[in-house]
Amino acid sequence: MxxxxxxxxxxxxxxxxAAAEAVxxxxxxxxxxxxxxxxxxxxxxxxxxxxxxxREGAGQGETDAFAASEFPHGRTYDRVLxxxxxxxxxxxxxxxxxxxxxxxxxxxxxxxxxxxxxAAHDIVVLDYADERSVVQTRFATTALTLLRAHLGLHTDAAxxxxxxxxxxxxxEGLVECGQFTFLGRGWxxxxxxxxxxxxxxxxxxxxxxxxxxEYRHGPISITTNGTATWMFGEAPxxxxxxxxxxxxxxxxxxxxPLAELVRAQRLAVAVAAARGLDPDRPRHLTRSVxxxx
Numbered sequence: 001m002x003x004x005x006x007x008x009x010x011x012x013x014x015x016x017x018a019a020a021e022a023v024x025x026x027x028x029x030x031x032x033x034x035x036x037x038x039x040x041x042x043x044x045x046x047x048x049x050x051x052x053x054x055r056e057g058a059g060q061g062e063t064d065a066f067a068a069s070e071f072p073h074g075r076t077y078d079r080v081l082x083x084x085x086x087x088x089x090x091x092x093x094x095x096x097x098x099x100x101x102x103x104x105x106x107x108x109x110x111x112x113x114x115x116x117x118x119a120a121h122d123i124v125v126l127d128y129a130d131e132r133s134v135v136q137t138r139f140a141t142t143a144l145t146l147l148r149a150h151l152g153l154h155t156d157a158a159x160x161x162x163x164x165x166x167x168x169x170x171x172e173g174l175v176e177c178g179q180f181t182f183l184g185r186g187w188x189x190x191x192x193x194x195x196x197x198x199x200x201x202x203x204x205x206x207x208x209x210x211x212x213x214e215y216r217h218g219p220i221s222i223t224t225n226g227t228a229t230w231m232f233g234e235a236p237x238x239x240x241x242x243x244x245x246x247x248x249x250x251x252x253x254x255x256x257p258l259a260e261l262v263r264a265q266r267l268a269v270a271v272a273a274a275r276g277l278d279p280d281r282p283r284h285l286t287r288s289v290x291x292x293x
Contacts, residue, residue, distance in 0.1 A: 003280045009137045028106055041089050045067045082095070153269055165259040212236050
């Protein structure tokens with residue numbers, strides 16, 4: 001078993017622990033009515049997209065998501081929340097440094113022995129969700145679960161669905177597909193983006209991701225026999241039929257959307273194995289992007 005397989009299989013236990021810990025983090029995580037920006041890089045940026053949509057959709061306050069390198073310094077926020085598994089990512093540390101003294105910052109990380117501990121005002125350490133694999137799985141979903149629980153949006157059903165996602169067979173013919181498109185709506189757009197990234201990182205697959213309603217505006221033209229379109233959450237009316245009429249494989253997300261992401265993680269590993277790739281050592285990637293001064 002690869003590191004990434006071992007780590008993705010541990011997600012139900014990590015989510016349960018994070019949901020319990022969220023209760024005591026009221027002073028650290030964003031408070032209702034605060035204007036908040038959530039930032040990250042790579043996987044953490046896509047989790048930031050999901051968190052921002054969830055928080056604003058829950059009426060907790062205006063919430064934006066940015067890649068750390070693209071933060072708009074001309075805007076004012078009550079709090080900036082950074083997601084960084086390694087605690088060493090250059091863009092995140094640079095941003096926290098620029099914000100110090102003028103904007104309250106918090107960071108969620110997996111490693112308590114890294115520079116982010118001194119860079120942010122408040123810290124949440126999810127060391128039990130740290131990973132050996134370059135490819136992120138459990139840290140990202142555990143951080144998102146922590147924020148879902150903080151917002152009162154996490155339920156035990158999500159954990160139960162994650163166990164189903166780990167145990168159930170993948171749809172027939174899915175691993176053999178040559179192209180994968182992931183779709184989302186609202187907070188699940190970030191999950192669709194992350195599913196696409198997992199497939200690219202682990203299996204070098206041709207993948208795309210879109211808001212579901214945008215799929216008809218051009219991207220559906222690539223759908224045909226040997227391609228798959230996977231919906232995170234409820235699909236727009238008629239979209240499944242349109243995809244099937246192209247000859248493409250339609251994958252309907254019936255589980256909690258975060259559990260559907262676990263299924264997509266499994267798919268990435270399965271496709272990597274079918275292609276003789278090592279998902280623990282993706283091409284050209286490292287655990288953290290640290291840029292020379």
